[in-house]
Amino acid sequence: MRTLLLLLLFCHVSSPVKHSLKFFFTASFGVPNLPELVAAIMVDEIEMGYCNSNRKMKPKQDWVKKTLRRDRQQMDWYTTECFESQPTYFRDMMHNLMHLLNQTGGVHILQRMSGCEWDEETGEVTGFMVYGYDGEDFLSLDMRTLTWTALKQQAVTAKLGWDADKARINHNENYLNKVCPEWLKKYVAHGRSSLLRTELPSVFLLQKTPSSPVSCHATGFYPHRASLVWRKDGEELHEEVDHGEILPNPDGTFQMSVDLNLSSVTPEDWMRYDCVFQLSGVKDGIITKLDSVLIRTNWGKIVLYNYKEEPSKVTILIIVIVVLLAFGLIATIGFTVYKKKTGNSSPTHAVNSPEASERLTNTPCSQGHHVEQPIQGQENKML
DSSP, X not given: OHHHHXXXXXXXXXXXXXXXXXXXXXEEESOTTSOSEEEEEEETTEEEEXXXXXXXXXXXXXXXXXXXXXXXXXXXXXXXXXXXXXHHHHHHHHHHHHHHTTOOSSOEEEEEEEEEEEETTTOOEEEEEEEXXXXXXXXXXXXXXXXXXXXXXXXXXXXXXXXXXXXXXXXXXXXXXXXXXXXXXXXXXXXXXXXXXXXXXXXXXEOSSTTSOEEEEEEEEBSSOEEEEEEETTEEOOSSEEEXXXXXXXXXXXXXXXXXXXXXXXXXXXXGEEEEEEETTOSSOEEEEOOGGGEEOSSBGXXXXXXXXXHHHHHHHHHHHHHHHHHHXXXXXXXXXXXXXXXXXXXXXOOOOOOOOOOOOOOBSOOOOOOOOOOOOOOOOOO
């Protein structure tokens, strides 16, 4: 079942002609030093810009800045929504929900994600809207029936009231099925060179400790429609693997990882495994063989080698240690002879030879890869 779900998910996001426009809003109550409302807009999972109720607005892409300069009416709409309409709307809704749930104070968060998807090839449009409250899904709009679905028991009363609000329903239907797709098509047309580009990632093998899973990490790819899998003898693995989510990078590209548990795999079988990254719209994938030499880690590289496969490296290590010990012993003997010749006035003074010692410090071969994940904000007029 998990294999089927993963396959369906990849098929869903791998279409090179499907685009999305999403607005995210986060309203807060009782949180000091945080704007009352924070909003963001994303096209094809790339942040176009953000704003907040403190009258701060910032486009994030060059093509977005050009679009807003050319379309002053749309710029005015965003300004009104961010600084006036939506802060008032969310403030009223927050107080209504707190009253409905018998909450008189404390810290509360109200969120909304709304927008649409457009298939450029078929012309199909799908709208969506979901509310969350205090970190849990609360209400979602069923676009087929134009009714609300309560996602938790406390939301039932709100659902009944919203279903009876025909003006709200008509507004949502018009926005999600007509206005949103029109804007999305405009954004795709203006930002096509950026939105439809392809960038291949850097792929690394990472491991925290000798007993940890080996992580295949791809970072810097675009678009987000991609897959990353472990294979054995050319066949995709579904057991002993852990797939991570596709996450955004600060530069607008994406990253993802998939871990492979090698606890039951012998070193001799490592050569049978490889990691494959495939980007939608690109014919050839990036194949990375499971090789101890390629693994980046914070612990000493010398323990990565398999002594059965690379005896010469172990031999070299032993020779180095013996030579270092020999030099230490020679230096000790030389120092002792010198002290006897030039030493104390008493000929009967005993000289004790110090013991030879040595410390071998391994320098880490490389550092593990880490990318900070930006926290997304939220944005749009709905309801």
